[in-house]
Amino acid sequence: MKPTGGDVAEFVAAVTPDKRRRDAETLIELLGGITGLEPALWGTIIGFGSCHYRYPTGTEGDMPIAAFAPRKASSTVYLLEGAEPHAADLALLGPHTVSRGCLYLNDLATIDLSVLRRIIERSYALAVADEIPGMTITTA
Template sequence: MAENKTVPTAASVDEFLAAVEHPGRRADGFELLDLMHGATGQEAVMWGPSIVGFGSYHYRYATGREGEAAAVGFSPRKANLALYGLTYGPDAGMHLEALGKHRTGAACLYINRLADIDRTVLEAMIRSGYQHVMAELHRP
């Protein structure tokens, strides 16, 4: 079975974000770093070469594939900001309605820039997504 390529690394989160080419995306990345740290209480860790993650959990699929993943995180991509773990909470749908300009994928929330969304709603989604993932881990 293939190994998961998205694993925690010792790479510097600050150096990664400082190297983001687009100045607006770079600034949004540093703001997300502070927002996610504050909402989760977790230190940021690089997962693979391009995901900034907070907290972690162990997963196991019915196929037998298992591994570790960031509880919540983000990646400042060229086209948009990809946010992970924020759409899993039970109140995610309600928050998405109030968030502002965004789109969703299979497991991601995509926004073009933080100026397009309500940061208070985003913070609530980060907190809720993180708490939901962590609660799922500790269920008997």
């Protein structure tokens, strides 16, 4: 995966429904504040920073260090270390669903944003420190 060079503001302006666009604007502010980085488009993913990852199997690639995607059904926040390390915070977050490395949020107005901030801060810190089990991460 590589940054596509698209205009983030233009992309967000076209996001529907309105609730998802509002959430995308909030997530850009949140992730930008946590990382200190500017957002970049990686296709339809809004990412902050970049890293190269390698699994013990030899699979490797590039991806943003912190990222989310405003999808029609929900906003997807990507957690490189997976959702499991955040179980205690996820219990306090509010309405959400998870898969292995994704946190799905239907409406940021219904969750505790301070808990979401903690989750993303921890995820970002783990990635930058290359402390994600089963992965080697080199930040750019």
